[in-house]
Amino acid sequence: MENRKVIKLALLGCGTVGGGVYKLAERQSREFRQKTGADLEVAKILVHNLAKKRDGIDSALLTDSWKEILDDREIRIVVEVMGGIEPARTMILEALNAGKNVVTANKDLLAEHGQELLAAAQLNGKDLLFEAAVAGGIPIINPLKQSLAGNEIDEVIGIVNGTTNYILTKMFENGLDFNEALAGAAEKGYAEADPTADIEGLDAGRKMAIMASIAFHSRVVFSDVYTEGIAEITATDIKYAKEFDSVIKLLGVARNTSGGIEVAVYPMLISNDHPIASVRGAFNAVFVHGDAVGDTMFYGRGAGEFPTASAVMGDVMEVMRNIQYQCTGRISCTCYQSTPIKSFGDVKNKFFLRLQVENRPGVLADIAKVFGDHKVSIAKVIQKNVTASEAELVIVTEKVKEYHMKDALTELTGMPSIREVSSVIREY
Amino acid sequence: MENRKVIKLALLGCGTVGGGVYKLAERQSREFRQKTGADLEVAKILVHNLAKKRDGIDSALLTDSWKEILDDREIRIVVEVMGGIEPARTMILEALNAGKNVVTANKDLLAEHGQELLAAAQLNGKDLLFEAAVAGGIPIINPLKQSLAGNEIDEVIGIVNGTTNYILTKMFENGLDFNEALAGAAEKGYAEADPTADIEGLDAGRKMAIMASIAFHSRVVFSDVYTEGIAEITATDIKYAKEFDSVIKLLGVARNTSGGIEVAVYPMLISNDHPIASVRGAFNAVFVHGDAVGDTMFYGRGAGEFPTASAVMGDVMEVMRNIQYQCTGRISCTCYQSTPIKSFGDVKNKFFLRLQVENRPGVLADIAKVFGDHKVSIAKVIQKNVTASEAELVIVTEKVKEYHMKDALTELTGMPSIREVSSVIREY
Numbered sequence: 001m002e003n004r005k006v007i008k009l010a011l012l013g014c015g016t017v018g019g020g021v022y023k024l025a026e027r028q029s030r031e032f033r034q035k036t037g038a039d040l041e042v043a044k045i046l047v048h049n050l051a052k053k054r055d056g057i058d059s060a061l062l063t064d065s066w067k068e069i070l071d072d073r074e075i076r077i078v079v080e081v082m083g084g085i086e087p088a089r090t091m092i093l094e095a096l097n098a099g100k101n102v103v104t105a106n107k108d109l110l111a112e113h114g115q116e117l118l119a120a121a122q123l124n125g126k127d128l129l130f131e132a133a134v135a136g137g138i139p140i141i142n143p144l145k146q147s148l149a150g151n152e153i154d155e156v157i158g159i160v161n162g163t164t165n166y167i168l169t170k171m172f173e174n175g176l177d178f179n180e181a182l183a184g185a186a187e188k189g190y191a192e193a194d195p196t197a198d199i200e201g202l203d204a205g206r207k208m209a210i211m212a213s214i215a216f217h218s219r220v221v222f223s224d225v226y227t228e229g230i231a232e233i234t235a236t237d238i239k240y241a242k243e244f245d246s247v248i249k250l251l252g253v254a255r256n257t258s259g260g261i262e263v264a265v266y267p268m269l270i271s272n273d274h275p276i277a278s279v280r281g282a283f284n285a286v287f288v289h290g291d292a293v294g295d296t297m298f299y300g301r302g303a304g305e306f307p308t309a310s311a312v313m314g315d316v317m318e319v320m321r322n323i324q325y326q327c328t329g330r331i332s333c334t335c336y337q338s339t340p341i342k343s344f345g346d347v348k349n350k351f352f353l354r355l356q357v358e359n360r361p362g363v364l365a366d367i368a369k370v371f372g373d374h375k376v377s378i379a380k381v382i383q384k385n386v387t388a389s390e391a392e393l394v395i396v397t398e399k400v401k402e403y404h405m406k407d408a409l410t411e412l413t414g415m416p417s418i419r420e421v422s423s424v425i426r427e428y
Numbered sequence: 429m430e431n432r433k434v435i436k437l438a439l440l441g442c443g444t445v446g447g448g449v450y451k452l453a454e455r456q457s458r459e460f461r462q463k464t465g466a467d468l469e470v471a472k473i474l475v476h477n478l479a480k481k482r483d484g485i486d487s488a489l490l491t492d493s494w495k496e497i498l499d500d501r502e503i504r505i506v507v508e509v510m511g512g513i514e515p516a517r518t519m520i521l522e523a524l525n526a527g528k529n530v531v532t533a534n535k536d537l538l539a540e541h542g543q544e545l546l547a548a549a550q551l552n553g554k555d556l557l558f559e560a561a562v563a564g565g566i567p568i569i570n571p572l573k574q575s576l577a578g579n580e581i582d583e584v585i586g587i588v589n590g591t592t593n594y595i596l597t598k599m600f601e602n603g604l605d606f607n608e609a610l611a612g613a614a615e616k617g618y619a620e621a622d623p624t625a626d627i628e629g630l631d632a633g634r635k636m637a638i639m640a641s642i643a644f645h646s647r648v649v650f651s652d653v654y655t656e657g658i659a660e661i662t663a664t665d666i667k668y669a670k671e672f673d674s675v676i677k678l679l680g681v682a683r684n685t686s687g688g689i690e691v692a693v694y695p696m697l698i699s700n701d702h703p704i705a706s707v708r709g710a711f712n713a714v715f716v717h718g719d720a721v722g723d724t725m726f727y728g729r730g731a732g733e734f735p736t737a738s739a740v741m742g743d744v745m746e747v748m749r750n751i752q753y754q755c756t757g758r759i760s761c762t763c764y765q766s767t768p769i770k771s772f773g774d775v776k777n778k779f780f781l782r783l784q785v786e787n788r789p790g791v792l793a794d795i796a797k798v799f800g801d802h803k804v805s806i807a808k809v810i811q812k813n814v815t816a817s818e819a820e821l822v823i824v825t826e827k828v829k830e831y832h833m834k835d836a837l838t839e840l841t842g843m844p845s846i847r848e849v850s851s852v853i854r855e856y
Contacts, residue, residue: 024578034645034764035577131575139567139575147559147567149463150452150741185831217462275727277704283723292738293565295711296728299703300721310720313578327755336462356638423775 005033007320008043010069010089012061013082014054017132018045020309021079021316022057028313036217036320038118044069046082070094077319079312080104081132089113096120096128101328103315105132105308111206111222114213118333123327128324129315134158134207135284137307138300139314144214145331151290153215157428158252160207162302163198164230165250166190168238168267169280170257177235190282198293200229201250201265208252211286212263216256218262218339225252228266240354240394241269247277251428260342269352270428279336325327345403350379352396354423355412359391363417367393370415374408376400390419396427433461435748436471440519441510442490444484445533445560446473448737449507449744450485456741464748466522472497474510494650498522505747506742508532509560517541523846524548524556529756531743533560533736539650542641546761553757555750557743562635563588563712565735566728567742572716573759574641579718581619581643585856586680588635590710590730591626592616592658596676596695597665597708602642605663617708628657629678629693634679639714641689644684646767648691654682656694665851668782668822669697675705688770697780698856773831778807780824782851784838787819791845795821798843802836818847824855 009025011018025042027290032040045061046069047054054062066087069075078095080102082088088109092102097120104110110117110133110374121128131141135158144153159165163185170181182199184192196204205225212220231252237249241248246269254263270277275297284302301307322328357363364381373376384392405424411419412418437453450743453470460468461709471490475482482490494515506523508515508530508763516537520530530540537546538561549556559569563586572581591613598609610627613619625631633653640648648670658678669676674697682691703725707713712730717723729735735747748774750756785791792809801808805826812820825833833852840846 027580027605027719028578035762040475111588111688138724139571143567143571146746148740149745150456150738152455268659275706278703290738291455292448292730292734292741294729294735296566296726297725298726301699304722305720306720310576312576313720317577318574321758322755323757325753325758327750327753327758330749330753330755334463339487 003027006039006041007077007323007361008041008075009077009079010044010046010072010075011042012046012080012088014045014047014057015081016305017081017308019054019057020305021081021312024306024309024313032317033322036317037324038320040316040320043075044072052117066091072096075100076323077101077103077310077316079316080106083108085109085112089117092117092128093120093331096124096126099124099126101127101319101323103129103312103319105130105312107133107203107206107210111209114210115219115333115335121329122332127319127328128332129318132308132311135286135298136300136302136304137310138284138286138298138302139311140211140286140298141214143298145334148288148290148293148296151292153288153290154256154267155289156208156211156215156254157276157287157316158204158208158211159249159276159279160252160302161198161201161204161250162284162294163191163195164204165279165284166282168248168250168303171233171238175235175239178231178233195390198231199231201227203349204250204252204265208254208263208265212261213335214290215254216261216337216339217334218261218337219335220261220341224263224341226264230267233425234423237354237425244269246271248425249277253428256339256405257342260340260349264344264347266426268426268428274428277394313367345401345406347402348399349402350399350427351405352399352423352425352427353394353421355393355395355418356393356422357393358417358419359386359389364393366415366417367412369413371397371408372382374404374411376404376408432468434469435505435751436469436503436621437505437507437744438472438474438503439470440474440506440508440516442475442485443509445509445736445740446732447482447485448733449509450542451457452734452737452741460745460748461788464745465752466748468744468748469612471503472500492634494519497582498526502670503528504751505529505531505744507744508534509740510534511536513537513540516765517545518543521528521548524552524554527552527554529555529747529751531557531740533740534611535561535631535634535638538565539637541759542638543647543763549757550760555747555756556760557746559743560736560739562638563714563726564728564730564732565738566712566714566726566730567739568639568714569642571726572639573762576716576718576721576724579720580686581718583661583717583842584639584643584682585704585715586632586636586639587677587704587707587713588680588730589626589632589678590712591619591623592632593707593712594677594710596658596678599663599666600675603663606659606661629655632678632680632693636682636691640689641763643682643691643716644765644767645762646765647763648688648689648769648823652691652769654692659696661695662851665782665853672697673697676853677705681856684767685770687774688768690770690775692772692775694854696856697833702856722793773834775830776827777830778825778827778853779833780820780853780854780855781849783821783823783846784848784850785821786845786847787814788845792821794843794845795840799825799836801828802832802839804832804836
């Protein structure tokens, strides 16, 4: 064991998460030695604007020079909490190549360049840890890499975006429409000024790419993930979900199947019997199925200053122990397989559909024929809101291939007896 | 990195869990090198009875000689899955002192002798890992020790006994009485021939002692845990819980308070709003509150051949990596504090009480006076099942000290107007 008593760390970025990490390091200052065998010193903080006032941060630590941090051989750990692809990617690579360990919360970067970064870590025998990049404070990367390593994991389901879960929960609990719920989320600080990445499922897609890579030991990048958002979900959809004893959640679903890896993010109906259905508000959860362990779930806050800082700090302490024991780099890239990504059209799903149709004999037969022609089996049809001229059909299908459903919907949309396809929602 | 390509392991015990570990090791045989950098060989299995037929186990590996395993210097990992205090304790100590690493699933042993065993591991610079000892396949020890290390954890709540949760779930869902539900659990293989340790909360108590020690960094042993079982819970209690939009669960509750550590196991009413309330059947869950991360929960199967083997195998792979990187012993005992255990009488709880009382004016006043005299504040009184001579009073208190409630109940039990104290259940 190396007799190094103080380990120096540099923070790259001093926004919400960076500030949280700094404050948590202060709060834990007396615990580091007991928990890791060494003291931690936040030695430098890289910021854009040296002049900006930052509450609770010692301004003597601020620098706008990356080179100053990179060249400081005493800094053994770099914590990257700036976000974005560049300059984060270059700085992390330079840090690893300079023999520093890296902890990052950067999901955008990892979902695209994870392999390159992990390769650099491995080459240099350094740690690159990123618990905070997925599901904020919830321990999920570490359990997937270590505790569940004895399993073949075949499914990971995630509610990994707090904004959309907050919106869907408010729609469910208060009968709100999407836009009302979004406005409420913005007011409460749960939605950003530009909420696109959250609402459209892009943020969740990045996290699913990272988790799928680890769970299935094969590289999955963001562009492999099919994403749909929640902006089309209506109060009526939610009402019908309730009638089916279900909720609608924006789910990330990753599966390792014999036909390849499936990874997608979309709103889904899911039965209240499933543990993930009860995850409310801004909370996140990740449900993992392994061949030995069966069903497991990890629940907690997926964002926020201190929950995210908690994950960063767990990783920092892990690096500190590894430095003490001279075993940095002991867990590196685990993508030792090369499983193909299944074409999205071949992914199978159940569908919940709402169609506004002409109310006359023979319409259902016409619709059923279109589904039959496209190999779509119907599990349930319920007629609703019948008037003299119109009716609403709620249709639930069996599992069908995405491309079959797409073709069937294209044909249905062109039929004169079908006034509107109001909802197309997948069912877990 | 040490160039050791095959790591040999000995199993102590070949019952349900031992068999699961063996089979999982076979199943994962091609993955070990990719996941840990080395192959794993189950070299020997210690059993009592060499003659007994064991399906799927290579009988050439069986031995009844502990000395043969202890003296085999090539065996670097000993997996103890025999259970019980002795000879497990002695064997683990001897293994550690002989320079072997140990993985154990033995909660009884750890809840009493954890400190002694961890001290031996530390002295020898070896790993002693025990993820499987608490909540079966659910990763909880590792998250508490590592991922959540940046937190001050102040509360751990556990549903950590599958048998009792299965019984309470059946009582809730089917309106069964305790004895009916117990019989059903025995039939399904969820209750052992002698279910005392489960039913009385002793098994849960051992797991809570282990988790409290880790979460609060201070030694808690089984005898520090106050335990009450579920045998007194009636179908009527469950019915009333439903009326309060709650369930009754056997909860382990550990808190780190300014007045010391509280650890207890008892049946509690808990609101359906709490995530742990939705944990059904034989599933387990551990709810952890940390100052940075906030609320987190870990859910999964708490027992069974493969879920438990999953946890053991995660630990084995961790040891294998540590052997490769020559950093065994990197995380050892984390009880660096010495916080007193709070006297149970000083623990504060809310109570749900059912009293059968004489139906005449003044009875409620008499009861209220007794509570008042003992500093028990009443939050709610509901009169039920009123007849000409009797009535049932359902009383919910504010948080009161256990010894005040005990004194109040002693006095109430002696009053002629009180025919029976039917239920005394704490409320979370």
